Amino acid sequence: MTLPGGLTRRDVLMKLGILFNGIIAAILAVPIVRYLLSPVARERKGGYESWVPLGSLDQFPSGQTRLATYRNPVANPTDGDTADIPCWVRNVDGQTYQVFAINCAHLGCPVRWFQQSSLFMCPCHGGVYYQDGSRASGPPERGLFEYHYRIENGKLLIRAGEMPTPGHASNIVREIRPCV
Amino acid sequence: MRLIESIGEWLDARLQLGTSIRETMEHPVPRETASWFYVFGSAAFIVFILQIVTGIMLALIYVPSAGEAWSSLQILNHNVSLGWYIRALHGWGSNFMVAIVLIHMVQVFLFGAYKYPRELTWIVGVFLLIVTLGMAFTGQVLRFDQDAYWGLGIGASIASRVPVLGPWIVNLMLGGPIIAGATLSRFFALHVFVIPGLLIAFVAVHLLMVLKLGINEWPMPGRVVRKATYIKDYHELTRKDGVPFVPGAIWKDMFFAAFILLSIAVCAAYFGPFGPSGPPDPTIIQTSPRPDFFFLWLYAVLSFLPPSMETPALLIGPVVAILGLLLLPFLFGEGEKSWRRRPIAVLTILLVAVALGTFTHLAQHTPWSPVMDAWSGEPIPHEFLHNRSALERQGALVFQVKQCHNCHSLGDEGGKRGPALDKVAVRLTQDQLIRQVIQGGGNMPAYGKNLSPAQTTALVAFLETLHPAGQSPARNASRALALEPDTAAPSSHQ
Numbered sequence: 001m002t003l004p005g006g007l008t009r010r011d012v013l014m015k016l017g018i019l020f021n022g023i024i025a026a027i028l029a030v031p032i033v034r035y036l037l038s039p040v041a042r043e044r045k046g047g048y049e050s051w052v053p054l055g056s057l058d059q060f061p062s063g064q065t066r067l068a069t070y071r072n073p074v075a076n077p078t079d080g081d082t083a084d085i086p087c088w089v090r091n092v093d094g095q096t097y098q099v100f101a102i103n104c105a106h107l108g109c110p111v112r113w114f115q116q117s118s119l120f121m122c123p124c125h126g127g128v129y130y131q132d133g134s135r136a137s138g139p140p141e142r143g144l145f146e147y148h149y150r151i152e153n154g155k156l157l158i159r160a161g162e163m164p165t166p167g168h169a170s171n172i173v174r175e176i177r178p179c180v
Numbered sequence: 181m182r183l184i185e186s187i188g189e190w191l192d193a194r195l196q197l198g199t200s201i202r203e204t205m206e207h208p209v210p211r212e213t214a215s216w217f218y219v220f221g222s223a224a225f226i227v228f229i230l231q232i233v234t235g236i237m238l239a240l241i242y243v244p245s246a247g248e249a250w251s252s253l254q255i256l257n258h259n260v261s262l263g264w265y266i267r268a269l270h271g272w273g274s275n276f277m278v279a280i281v282l283i284h285m286v287q288v289f290l291f292g293a294y295k296y297p298r299e300l301t302w303i304v305g306v307f308l309l310i311v312t313l314g315m316a317f318t319g320q321v322l323r324f325d326q327d328a329y330w331g332l333g334i335g336a337s338i339a340s341r342v343p344v345l346g347p348w349i350v351n352l353m354l355g356g357p358i359i360a361g362a363t364l365s366r367f368f369a370l371h372v373f374v375i376p377g378l379l380i381a382f383v384a385v386h387l388l389m390v391l392k393l394g395i396n397e398w399p400m401p402g403r404v405v406r407k408a409t410y411i412k413d414y415h416e417l418t419r420k421d422g423v424p425f426v427p428g429a430i431w432k433d434m435f436f437a438a439f440i441l442l443s444i445a446v447c448a449a450y451f452g453p454f455g456p457s458g459p460p461d462p463t464i465i466q467t468s469p470r471p472d473f474f475f476l477w478l479y480a481v482l483s484f485l486p487p488s489m490e491t492p493a494l495l496i497g498p499v500v501a502i503l504g505l506l507l508l509p510f511l512f513g514e515g516e517k518s519w520r521r522r523p524i525a526v527l528t529i530l531l532v533a534v535a536l537g538t539f540t541h542l543a544q545h546t547p548w549s550p551v552m553d554a555w556s557g558e559p560i561p562h563e564f565l566h567n568r569s570a571l572e573r574q575g576a577l578v579f580q581v582k583q584c585h586n587c588h589s590l591g592d593e594g595g596k597r598g599p600a601l602d603k604v605a606v607r608l609t610q611d612q613l614i615r616q617v618i619q620g621g622g623n624m625p626a627y628g629k630n631l632s633p634a635q636t637t638a639l640v641a642f643l644e645t646l647h648p649a650g651q652s653p654a655r656n657a658s659r660a661l662a663l664e665p666d667t668a669a670p671s672s673h674q
Contacts, residue, residue, distance in 0.1 A: 072358050072360070074357055079247060081462070082358070082460055083358065083360050085358065085462055086462055107333070108330070109334070110330065110467065114555075114586075117630055119583065119625055122550075123549055123552050124330075124334075124469060125482060125549065126549050126597045128625050136620070136626070137620070137623045139483060139485070139487055139490065163333065163359065165340035166491075167342065
C-alpha cells in the first residue's frame with residue numbers, strides 16, 4: 001500500500017518506530033540527567049554550608065594560630081577520613097578571630113603555619129601568606145580563603161561545608177585584599 | 181592434528197571469518213615498512229592488553245571506597261601473595277603505555293603519516309592520546325593516597341577557574357562539595373568503565389583504518405603526497421614491492437612487544453609498585469604532594485607561570501594544543517612526508533621534547549617549593565659560623581628560627597625558592613640588606629613585623645659575613661666617605 005507522497009506503509013511504521021524510541025529516550029534522559037547533575041542541583045537548593053563547631057575557645061589562645069579540624073557537615077558513611085577537614089584558627093587579640101581554609105589559594109595544597117616567622121607556606125608551588133592571611137609572595141593571586149565565624153556559648157563556629165577553590169571563593173568566604 | 185583441523189572447519193562453516201582473517205594477515209605492505217620504526221603502535225596495543233588483564237586482577241581486591249581504598253592497597257601490597265607485583269605491573273605498564281603512545285605519535289608525525297588519506301586515523305590517534313592520559317590521571321586518583329587527595333584538589337582548583345561554570349564543574353567532578361567517597365567512586369567508574377570503553381572503541385576504529393587505508397609507506401624525499409594520485413601510487417607500490425604483513429612485517433612487532441613486556445616485568449620486579457604514600461586524611465598536612473611522572477611538567481609550568489597568566493594559560497592552552505593537533509592533517513594534508521624535507525616539523529618535535537624534558541627535570545627538584553623543614557632539619561654549614569662574633573652567630577640563629585633557610589640555601593643546603601645567600605654580602609650593601617629583610621619584595625615576604633630591631637641587626641650582621649674570603653663585601657661608597665673624616669669629600673657642591 002502506497003500513501004500519497006510515495007510513502008509506503010512500512011516506511012511510515014519505521015518512522016513511527018524511530019519516533020517512539022526517540023520519545024522514550026527523551027523521557028528516560030530526564031531522570032538520568034537529573035541524577036548526574038545531583039551534586040550541582042543540591043547546591044541550588046540551599047547549599048552545602050552550615051555552621052560547624054570547631055571546639056571551645058580555650059583551645060585557641062590569644063595571639064596564636066592553631067590547627068583545628070571539623071567533620072564536614074555534608075558527609076557520607078563511606079567518606080572515611082576524607083570528611084575530616086582541617087583549618088587554621090587565628091585568635092587575633094582574644095576578641096576577634098580569623099579562620100583560614102587549609103587550601104592554598106593557588107591550587108589547593110595544604111598550607112602550613114610557621115609561628116616563628118608568622119607565615120603560612122605552601123609546599124607545592126611556594127605560595128606564602130602573612131599571619132592575617134594576606135598574600136606575601138609566590139603564585140597565589142589572592143590571600144588565604146577565610147571562613148565566616150561566630151561565637152556561641154564559648155564555642156567557635158564556622159560556616160563551612162565546601163572545599164574553597166579560586167573560582168568559588170566569593171560565595172562562601174570573605175575576600176582578603178593583598179596588603180602590599 | 182586432524183581433529184583440530186576439523187574443529188576449525190566446523191567453526192569456520194558457521195562463523196565464516198577465515199577468509200577475511202587470512203586476507204587481513206596476508207595483505208601486502210610496502211617492503212620498507214617492515215621496519216623497527218613501525219613497531220610502536222602494536223606495542224602500545226599489547227601494553228593496553230596487559231593493563232586490562234592486570235586491571236581486572238586488581239579489581240578483585242581493590243575497594244573503591246574513600247574509607248577503605250587505601251587499606252585495600254595495603255592488603256594488595258602485603259597480604260595477597262604477589263599482589264604487590266600485579267600493582268607494580270599495572271603501574272609500570274601505565275608509564276610504558278604513555279611513553280610508547282608518545283613515541284608512536286612522534287614517529288607518525290615525523291613520517292608524515294597523518295597526511296592524506298590518513299587524516300581521520302591521526303584524529304582518532306589524538307583522541308587515543310587524550311584518553312590514555314585520562315587513564316593515567318584517573319589511575320593516579322584510584323591509588324587513593326595523599327598525593328591522589330591533594331592532586332584532586334589541584335584538579336578542582338584548575339576546573340574552578342572556568343568562567344561562570346567553574347563551581348558547577350568542580351561539584352560535578354568531585355561528586356559533592358568536598359573530595360570524599362563520591363569523588364573516588366566516580367573516578368573508579370571513569371577509570372574502569374567509561375574511559376576504557378572509549379579507548380577500546382577508538383583503538384578498533386584506529387586499527388580498522390590502518391587496515392583499510394594501508395600502513396604509511398616509508399617517506400622518501402621528493403615523493404610528494406597529492407590527493408589526485410596518492411591512492412593509485414600507494415596501490416602500485418604495494419603491488420610491485422609489497423610483502424605480506426604476516427610474516428613479512430609482523431615478526432618485528434612481536435619481538436618489540438615481547439621486549440616491552442619483558443621490560444615492564446623487570447621494572448615491576450626490581451622497582452616494585454608505586455605507593456601508596458600516606459593515607460588520604462586531609463588533617464595530615466605534613467605532606468608535599470607530587471603528581472606522577474607524566475604530569476610533572478605541568479606541575480613545573482604551574483609554578484613558573486606569572487599569576488596573571490595562569491588562568492588563561494590553564495584554560496586556553498589545552499584547547500589550543502588539542503585543536504592544533506586535530507587541525508594538523510587538514511592544514512598540511514599534502515606535500516612532502518620525509519622529515520629530511522620538513523625542518524619545521526623536526527624543530528617542533530625537538531622544541532616540545534626539550535621543553536617537556538626540562539620542565540619534568542625541574543619538577544623532580546622543585547626549586548620553587550620551600551623546603552618546609554630546612555629551618556629545623558638542615559643546620560647552617562660550620563664554615564659560615566667559624567670565627568664569627570657573638571652578634572653574627574645570633575644572626576645565624578635568627579636565620580634558622582625565622583625559617584629563612586626554608587627558601588634560601590647556604591652551602592647548597594636549604595630551599596631554592598629564593599636566591600642562594602652564600603655570597604649575598606657581595607651583592608647587597610648593609611642598607612640594602614636591611615631594606616630587603618624589612619620590606620621584602622621581589623617575591624620575598626616582608627619581615628618587618630616579625631623581627632625586633634635587635635633581631636634585624638643580628639641577622640644583617642650575619643648576612644654581611646656571607647662573602648668569599650678574598651672578596652670584600654659590597655659597600656656604599658658615599659657612606660664610607662661620610663664615615664671617614666680624614667678622607668672627607670670636597671664640600672664644594674654642598
